[in-house]
Structures are given as C-alpha cells and as structure tokens.
Amino acid sequence: MAEVEETLKRIQSQKGVQGIIIVNSEGIPVKSTLDNQSTVQYSALIHQLVMKARSTLRDIDPQNDLTFLRLRSKKNEIMIAPDKDYFLIVIQNPSA
Amino acid sequence: MVVLVALLGYHKPLRRHASFSFRVCLRLLGHVFPRFALSPSSCLSVLVPGGYTLNPSVMEITHVYAKLRSEFGRQCLFSDRPEEVMVDIHPEPSLASQFILKTRKDQGLQACRDMSEHQVNTERFESNSCGMNHVEGGWPKDINPKDVEQTIRFRKKVEKEENYINSLQHLGSVMEHCIKQNNAIDIYQQYFEEDEELEESSELPSAKTINILRDPNEVKRTITGLSWHPDGGRKLAAAYCNLGFQKNPKDMSLDSYIWEIENPSCPEMTLKPESPLVCLDYNPKDPHTLVGGSYSGQIAYWDTRRGSQPVEYSSLERSHRDPVYKIIWLQSKTGTEAFSASTDGQVLWWDVRKLSEPTERLVLDPGREGNLDRALGAISLEFEPTMPTKFMVGTEQGLVVSCNRKAKTAAEKIVCTYDGHHGPIYALQRNPFFPKNFLTVGDWTARIWSEDIKESSIMWTKYQMSYLMDACWSPVRPSVFFTVKMEGVLDIWDILFKQSDPTLSVKVSDKALYSLRVQDNGQLVACGSQNGEATLLEICSGLSTLQKNEKSLAAA
Numbered sequence: 001m002a003e004v005e006e007t008l009k010r011i012q013s014q015k016g017v018q019g020i021i022i023v024n025s026e027g028i029p030v031k032s033t034l035d036n037q038s039t040v041q042y043s044a045l046i047h048q049l050v051m052k053a054r055s056t057l058r059d060i061d062p063q064n065d066l067t068f069l070r071l072r073s074k075k076n077e078i079m080i081a082p083d084k085d086y087f088l089i090v091i092q093n094p095s096a
Numbered sequence: 097m098v099v100l101v102a103l104l105g106y107h108k109p110l111r112r113h114a115s116f117s118f119r120v121c122l123r124l125l126g127h128v129f130p131r132f133a134l135s136p137s138s139c140l141s142v143l144v145p146g147g148y149t150l151n152p153s154v155m156e157i158t159h160v161y162a163k164l165r166s167e168f169g170r171q172c173l174f175s176d177r178p179e180e181v182m183v184d185i186h187p188e189p190s191l192a193s194q195f196i197l198k199t200r201k202d203q204g205l206q207a208c209r210d211m212s213e214h215q216v217n218t219e220r221f222e223s224n225s226c227g228m229n230h231v232e233g234g235w236p237k238d239i240n241p242k243d244v245e246q247t248i249r250f251r252k253k254v255e256k257e258e259n260y261i262n263s264l265q266h267l268g269s270v271m272e273h274c275i276k277q278n279n280a281i282d283i284y285q286q287y288f289e290e291d292e293e294l295e296e297s298s299e300l301p302s303a304k305t306i307n308i309l310r311d312p313n314e315v316k317r318t319i320t321g322l323s324w325h326p327d328g329g330r331k332l333a334a335a336y337c338n339l340g341f342q343k344n345p346k347d348m349s350l351d352s353y354i355w356e357i358e359n360p361s362c363p364e365m366t367l368k369p370e371s372p373l374v375c376l377d378y379n380p381k382d383p384h385t386l387v388g389g390s391y392s393g394q395i396a397y398w399d400t401r402r403g404s405q406p407v408e409y410s411s412l413e414r415s416h417r418d419p420v421y422k423i424i425w426l427q428s429k430t431g432t433e434a435f436s437a438s439t440d441g442q443v444l445w446w447d448v449r450k451l452s453e454p455t456e457r458l459v460l461d462p463g464r465e466g467n468l469d470r471a472l473g474a475i476s477l478e479f480e481p482t483m484p485t486k487f488m489v490g491t492e493q494g495l496v497v498s499c500n501r502k503a504k505t506a507a508e509k510i511v512c513t514y515d516g517h518h519g520p521i522y523a524l525q526r527n528p529f530f531p532k533n534f535l536t537v538g539d540w541t542a543r544i545w546s547e548d549i550k551e552s553s554i555m556w557t558k559y560q561m562s563y564l565m566d567a568c569w570s571p572v573r574p575s576v577f578f579t580v581k582m583e584g585v586l587d588i589w590d591i592l593f594k595q596s597d598p599t600l601s602v603k604v605s606d607k608a609l610y611s612l613r614v615q616d617n618g619q620l621v622a623c624g625s626q627n628g629e630a631t632l633l634e635i636c637s638g639l640s641t642l643q644k645n646e647k648s649l650a651a652a
Binding site for chain 2: 003004007008010011014015016017022024028030031067068070077079081083084085086087088090092094
C-alpha cells in the first residue's frame with residue numbers, strides 16, 4: 001500500500017504532470033488526482049480506446065499485445081500504461 | 097479355331113529382318129496351318145495370341161485386311177545435289193504506284209492489359225450526425241455509483257488487493273520512464289521549417305466538381321439565383337424558380353433553399369416565399385439576413401434565425417409588375433437598404449425595415465422622361481460598394497444604363513448608356529480590382545467595357561455556340577472571369593493568358609446553366625442549372641491564386 005503511494009507521489013512530482021488516474025479493467029476509476037467529473041470522463045473514454053487499440057494489435061498479430069499508448073495532442077500528452085487488470089493514465093504537459 | 101488377324105507393325109528400314117521374321121512365322125504357321133501357302137511377297141501377317149487352342153466348334157467372323165506390300169510405300173532414298181533456283185520474282189516498280197507510303201510511326205509496345213480510367217459516382221446517402229450521452233457505468237451491480245460512501249468503500253477494497261499493488265508498481269516504473277523521456281526531448285519537434293515556394297505552376301488549368309446539390313423536390317426547377325454566405329462561404333443560398341411563362345406545373349414547390357456545402361443530402365434551411373424566388377442576396381454586413389425577389393414582383397426579407405417564413409413581404413401594389421430579376425444590398429449606414437430591378441422598367445429602392453413601400457423609384461427611360469411605357473426592362477444590376485452613388489443596370493434591349501443615385505431630377509439620374517449587345521444583358525459586374533472596367537454578358541458574347549469609353553466595349557469574346565447566361569469576375573484574380581452557357585458549359589477566361597478562347601472549358605451538366613457565383617476565396621464556384629442542380633466546382637490553384645504582376649498587367 002505504501003509502495004503504491006510512493007510510486008504515485010514520485011510520478012506526480014515529475015515536471016509537467018497534470019493528473020494521474022488508475023482505472024480497473026471494468027473502467028471504474030480507482031484512484032485519481034483530478035476532480036470527479038474529469039476522472040469519470042477520462043476513464044470512460046480512455047478505457048474504450050485502450051480496448052480498441054489492444055484488439056487492433058491482436059487482430060493484426062495474435063502474439064502481439066499493447067505495452068504502452070501515447071496520445072499527443074496540441075495541449076498535452078496522455079500516456080496510458082495498460083496491464084492485465086488495471087491501467088495507469090498520466091496526463092502531462094511536456095513543454096511546461 | 098479362333099483366328100485373329102492383325103497387321104504386324106512394319107518397319108521399313110528393317111525390311112530384311114522383317115521378312116526374315118516373316119519367314120519364321122510363316123514356317124511356324126506352316127506347321128499349324130498347312131493349308132496356307134504363303135509366299136514372301138504377300139503381306140499377310142498372322143498373329144496368334146498366346147497359345148493356339150484348337151476349338152473347332154467355335155467359328156468367329158473375321159475380317160481380313162489385305163494390302164500388297166508394294167503399296168505401302170517405297171523406302172525413301174535421299175541423295176545430295178546442288179541447289180538450283182526455282183523461281184526468281186523481281187519487284188515491279190509499276191506496282192508501287194498503287195500504294196501510298198505510310199508515315200513512320202513510333203509505337204510503343206507493351207504486353208499488358210488495356211485499362212481505362214473511369215470515374216464513378218456513388219449513390220447519395222443520407223447521413224445524420226448525432227451525439228452519444230455517456231453515463232457512468234462499469235460499477236458492479238451491488239454498488240450504486242451515486243452513493244459516495246459505497247464507491248469509496250469499493251475503491252478502498254480494490255486498493256488493498258495485492259494484484260493491484262504489484263501491477264501498479266510495474267506500471268509506475270514504465271510510466272516514469274516515458275515521462276522523463278518527454279521532459280528530456282520534444283520528440284515531435286519540427287527541425288526544418290519548410291518555406292512554401294510559390295513557383296510558376298505550369299500545370300494545366302483544371303476544375304473539379306466537388307459536390308452537386310440537387311433539388312429535393314420531384315418537380316425540378318431552374319436555379320436562377322445564387323448567393324454565397326458572406327462569412328467564409330460555407331453556405332450557399334439558391335433561388336429556385338421556373339422561368340418559363342406560365343410553365344409552372346401545379347404541384348411545383350415554391351421553396352428556395354440554403355445549403356451547407358458539406359452536406360449535400362438535404363438543405364440546411366428552407367425559405368418559403370409566397371411566390372417562387374427569382375433572385376436572392378445575402379446581406380454582406382449581416383450574414384443572417386437575406387433579401388429575395390420573387391416571380392410576382394414582390395420583395396421578401398428573411399432572417400435565418402427567425403425561420404423559414406419571410407419576416408416581411410412587400411405589398412403587391414407597390415412592387416414590381418414583372419418578376420424581380422435582380423436584387424442587391426446597398427451600402428448604407430443602417431445596412432438595411434436594397435434595390436431591385438425588374439423587366440417592368442423600374443428600379444426600386446427599399447428599406448427592409450419597411451417593405452410596404454419602396455423608398456425610391458427610378459424608371460428606366462432612355463428619353464429621360466420618366467415615361468413608364470417607354471421604359472426598358474431591366475435584367476441585371478450592378479452596384480459597387482466603393483462607388484455608392486453610381487450603379488448600372490443591364491436591360492433586356494441590350495443597353496447598359498449607368499445611373500447616378502444622387503441626382504436631383506429623374507432626368508439626371510440616367511447618366512449614360514452603353515450599347516453593345518443584341519439581346520438581354522444577363523449579367524453585369526464591375527471588376528473588383530479595377531472598378532472602371534466592367535463585364536457584361538448577353539447574347540452570345542461577353543464584353544469588357546471601360547467606363548470612360550462609351551462607344552463600344554474595349555474587349556469582347558468571339559461569338560460562342562450558345563447563349564451566355566451569367567458571368568462574374570473572380571474575386572482574387574483581376575484578369576479571370578467565369579461565364580456559363582446554355583449548353584451546360586462553364587468557361588473560365590483569363591484575359592492575360594489568352595483572349596480569344598476560354599482558358600478552361602468545363603462541361604458541368606447536360607442541362608443549361610443559368611446562374612453562377614464565385615465564392616469569396618475564389619476557389620469554389622457554384623453553377624445552377626435548369627434541372628435544379630447546383631454544382632460546386634473547385635478551380636485549380638493556378639486560376640485562383642494571385643500571380644505576382646497580375647494587377648499591373650491587367651491595368652495596362
């Protein structure tokens with residue numbers, strides 16, 4: 001439990017990080033540093049995106065799997081690290 | 097006794113051997129069949145399969161082939177001898193006169209299939225865009241997402257799981273790596289800013305049809321007027337009307353439409369006048385308002401925010417007596433003035449706030465008497481925002497009348513006339529870059545005039561094959577203008593490039609094209625045809641971007 005907190009704190013302290021969300025495999029946000037509404041929005045949309053990305057890769061090559069997903073936009077970058085049961089979503093503004 | 101007779105394979109070069117074997121056979125057979133008297137010259141061959149069984153009870157029908165050995169063919173005896181010329185045919189020069197020498201041709205050969213390029217237009221489909229409402233879900237059944245305590249409890253439970261801790265540690269380290277990466281270098285940085293070099297494009301001019309907006313009604317009507325939305329031109333307003341005298345079928349719809357050019361399947365808005373609109377114009381100052389002139393001679397004023405019905409309609413008594421062929425907004429402080437022209441010979445000024453009566457009236461009488469009977473019917477109008485007091489009217493009789501609005505008496509209103517065309521002047525427009533020059537289109541030619549020269553036009557095109565129905569200058573290039581013809585062809589003329597022929601001729605539709613409007617950015621052109629189709633064409637960049645010294649060249 002403490003390790004988890006420590007990990008999250010370390011990530012949060014990195015430059016430009018705006019928010020962290022941990023989502024479980026059903027799309028429920030377990031932990032988040034953002035407000036509730038944004039959390040719900042991010043988790044729902046990104047969950048679908050990760051599912052789609054994963055299935056896409058699997059369709060092309062069944063042995064392959066998604067290891068990391070980066071969404072770079074004009075304003076910031078959304079990084080998603082998927083796991084078997086959970087995703088870790090970090091929103092960072094790299095230029096800041 | 098079963099006797100089978102067959103021809104033995106006969107090998108010619110082995111003749112001697114064959115005859116030997118024959119003799120052997122014959123001798124053999126001679127023992128069996130002593131009756132047969134065989135001599136070497138006969139060619140009877142007898143084959144008895146396997147052993148011979150004597151079965152006198154069965155007698156089969158046999159067929160005997162007999163052929164003399166000498167008839168088989170003699171052995172070929174080859175001998176060598178020197179060659180000799182059999183036939184020698186010399187060419188006869190007299191025969192050559194009957195032939196024409198074909199011109200040499202370079203033909204490339206390639207062993208591949210002949211293919212041809214076709215363009216296919218898919219069937220129109222209606223698409224509807226709708227949004228989705230997201231609701232929070234995913235929570236297990238026993239937890240109510242709205243109950244905060246339950247959700248917190250659930251979350252805490254999840255956090256205690258070991259799986260969670262492990263996976264999160266792993267994910268955390270991966271994520272940190274990427275975050276640090278991001279902070280170190282901007283991986284999407286543009287290294288070399290490429291300058292766009294404006295080169296002289298030597299490509300052939302082209303125009304491409306982007307979209308066709310079709311009249312959704314069953315009975316198709318002609319598009320007689322078009323107007324682009326002033327703010328960026330994403331919308332096009334089209335006036336539909338059947339111009340033939342009393343040709344309106346009974347169930348013809350009266351509506352005119354505003355189309356969004358991205359969505360050709362259905363019009364964005366419908367304008368419902370009481371009588372079909374012949375022309376309409378967007379207010380350049382206020383993009384929500386439109387004014388339209390109808391077949392009955394009335395003027396209608398719309399506000400698109402207020403719906404499809406006209407906000408106001410001019411009264412029938414005070415309006416024109418003939419269909420209003422052209423209506424244009426004026427530059428005024430209030431931004432609510434427009435003027436209209438019709439074949440009844442009048443040009444009326446209106447204030448859209450009060451459409452019951454025109455504010456001013458001008459009778460187009462060349463004798464300057466204000467006599468309505470002698471008035472000329474007006475078909476087109478021109479107004480240039482930079483010269484607010486002057487305007488021009490193109491008439492049915494082929495005269496262009498230049499008028500001054502500020503003149504005190506009716507007599508002075510008409511300043512001068514230009515006579516040029518044999519038929520009605522369907523379009524009239526000043527060059528947006530050089531207002532002293534204007535373009536008129538009527539009968540079979542297009543002419544460019546200079547205001548100061550009153551006798552004749554300074555430039556005209558040669559007589560075309562069909563009637564020219566509408567024309568306009570390109571708003572970006574001073575030397576380019578567009579015309580549309582009755583045979584469905586859009587011509588693009590570049591007077592700096594070629595003056596005798598259009599630079600580009602595009603066959604837009606099989607039906608006659610009646611109206612034409614260029615969008616303000618100069619790249620999109622809309623043409624309206626007789627069967628209610630508005631075709632949007634994109635002009636290639638060579639014809640729509642300003643060339644360097646074009647302005648100065650055109651001024652010359």
